[in-house]
Structures are given as structure tokens and as C-alpha cells.
Amino acid sequence: MYPATRRTMLKNLSGAGLVAVAGLAGRMAFAAGIRPDGKSALIVVDVQNCFVTGGTLPVKGGEEVVPVINQLAARFENIVITQDWHTPGHASFASAHAGKKPFDTQKMPYGNQVLWPDHCVQGSDDAALHKDLRLPTAQVIVRKGYHQDVDSYSAFMEADGKTPTGLGAYLKQRGITQVFVTGLATDFCVAWTAMDARKAGFAVYVIEDATRAIDLNGSLAAAWKKMQTAGVKRIQSADIA
């Protein structure tokens, strides 16, 4: 059974007028502030030129996460950066499939794949990290999506569900137990990274105001629902002490 507070929150969520009550309760639970420790890592997902204004797959307001993440960085001993890093002609690009347009879907051996405009091609300026990102203490950059036939939204596991990137083992070997996920896009690479971090046994926070979403056919609401069911905690940068 759920504890009473949880039950109340779930009930409140069904009535739009009461969401603010649940939100307030959630915030109050963190009123003391969350203090990242030596076992915590900040994961900065795909803050690259491709995903901001002027890029090949721009996320609305994507560049707005940069100052928020730069500020958060001062609170973390451990920082991991990820980069979407596709081969030219990658299978996740609509251009690689005859008759398909960006944002169509395509059945792949590993499941349904949204097809994207060509983006984040290895070594291009488009794939570079945003120039204003200031993360001098970051310790590792994980690149993903470099296998021609498989996408990788998640920083932990490619979309085939069986090819790890190595990040899980890296974090575990370094004694990290909880991760704070930020970056782009909330409903794709951030959400998949958060879900896989839960699967790998980490405590997981997503810092909402340090993310921006693509929101394709309700994908943002669906992603939050999945994340919250999986025990991902949805917080704001102001909740970090």
C-alpha cells in the first residue's frame, strides 16, 4: 500500500485544479535542500549546437538550459557530459529511408524509431558542445549514437536494449550512487537516460528547469509519467542546496 501522502498526491493529480497542491507538497518535501555529495554525479545530456536555436534539430528554448547548468556545476564534484554523435547517413535520419520525412516513424529491428532531420554528425560544428557551456571540472564525455544502425537516446544503453555505452560501469566503479540528469531533450535523451539509470540501480533526479523538451505528439507528458512511475524524482534547480 502507498503511504497516505503518496495516495493523496496521486488522487490530487487526477483533478487539474489540485495539481498545484501536489506540486507544493513535492516542493515542501525538499524544503531543506538536496545537497549533492561525493557519490552524486551531474549528467549533462546533449547540450550541443544541433539542439539549440540555429541547429539542425532545435529544441525550443534549448539554449536556456546553459546558464542553469553552469550554475549547478559548482555544486557537483562529479560531472559527466554526453554528446549525440551520429555517423553521416545514420539510421535515425529520415534521409536514410526512402520516402520518409523527419518526424515520421520507422520500424527497426529493435522497435519503432522516430526519424529525425540529419543532426549531430560526428566532428561537425553542429555536434559540438554549446560554446557557453562552462564545465571545466567535468570528468568524462560519453558519446552515443555512433553505431550506424542503432540509435541511442540513453547515455547508458543503445536503443537495441543490449549494448551498454559503459557509463553505468564507469559510475559504479567510481562509487557513484545517485545521478542528477539535465540537458536536452527532456522527453527523449534525458528521459531515456533517467529511466536506464533507474534500471541500473541509481537514485535518479531530473532537474526540470535545466531541461527543455521536443514534445512530439504528447511525448513530454508521457515521458514524465513513465519517469515518475519508475521512481525518478522531478525537482527544480532551486531544490539543490
Ligand code: VGL
Ligand atoms: C535527441 C532526438 C534525436 C536528444 C537525440 O538528445 O534528445 N533527440 N537524437
Ligand code: ZN
Ligand atoms: Zn540523435
